[in-house]
Amino acid sequence: EAEVAQSPRYKITEKSQAVAFWCDPISGHATLYWYRQILGQGPELLVQFQDESVVDDSQLPKDRFSAERLKGVDSTLKIQPAELGDSAMYLCASSLVMGETQYFGPGTRLLVL
Amino acid sequence: DAKTTQPNSMESNEEEPVHLPCNHSTISGTDYIHWYRQLPSQGPEYVIHGLTSNVNNRMASLAIAEDRKSSTLILHRATLRDAAVYYCILRGNSGNTPLVFGKGTRLSVIA
Numbered sequence: 001e002a003e004v005a006q007s008p009r010y011k012i013t014e015k016s017q018a019v020a021f022w023c024d025p026i027s028g029h030a031t032l033y034w035y036r037q038i039l040g041q042g043p044e045l046l047v048q049f050q051d052e053s054v055v056d057d058s059q060l061p062k063d064r065f066s067a068e069r070l071k072g073v074d075s076t077l078k079i080q081p082a083e084l085g086d087s088a089m090y091l092c093a094s095s096l097v098m099g100e101t102q103y104f105g106p107g108t109r110l111l112v113l
Numbered sequence: 114d115a116k117t118t119q120p121n122s123m124e125s126n127e128e129e130p131v132h133l134p135c136n137h138s139t140i141s142g143t144d145y146i147h148w149y150r151q152l153p154s155q156g157p158e159y160v161i162h163g164l165t166s167n168v169n170n171r172m173a174s175l176a177i178a179e180d181r182k183s184s185t186l187i188l189h190r191a192t193l194r195d196a197a198v199y200y201c202i203l204r205g206n207s208g209n210t211p212l213v214f215g216k217g218t219r220l221s222v223i224a
Binding site: 091106 | 154155156157158159162198200206207209210211212213214215216217
């Protein structure tokens with residue numbers, strides 16, 4: 001069964017450092033999502049791509065966060081510089097088309113010290 | 114976005130049915146009711162969704178009230194593997210409408 005892949009699974013960094021997360025969606029899925037999940041809360045959408053284009057990044061803190069999906073396949077989410085409050089789980093999801101069922105990856109757990 | 118209200122936690126005995134409630138009194142006529150669940154240390158996974166009629170699939174059943182202001186996710190025989198956080202989400206029928214997760218219901222299953 002096809003799955004969404006994410007790496008790394010865990011990342012520990014110091015504040016002010018740069019971190020990057022990678023996501024490979026299910027093959028053929030046009031829509032890709034990045035979510036952030038703080039412990040004890042539900043996931044919160046950061047950015048949504050349709051192919052290589054950003055559809056919604058209204059909740060992305062653009063002063064320090066950036067996301068790209070250059071060839072419309074895999075995607076990278078970057079934080080620079082990381083802050084203590086960025087400690088969270090970062091989840092990637094994909095769907096065949098917008099509005100369809102989303103399939104989530106296992107997430108990257110980030111700890112900022 | 115329309116809001117949902119779920120109990121913070123529920124407990125069930127293994128092999129017994131579980132009814133997870135969700136209130137959504139401000140639901141609009143075009144909102145679908147989606148359920149996702151998140152097992153420990155995993156990303157969320159889709160469970161079921163519906164609009165007006167009750168729905169069944171291999172994982173669960175979804176019972177929707179006639180006025181659509183509430184719904185219930187039914188797990189027919191809970192297993193230890195069903196221990197998870199269950200999210201009830203309203204989503205409009207526009208393709209661009211995002212999933213907005215609340216805190217969900219944490220289901221514990223006792224052997």
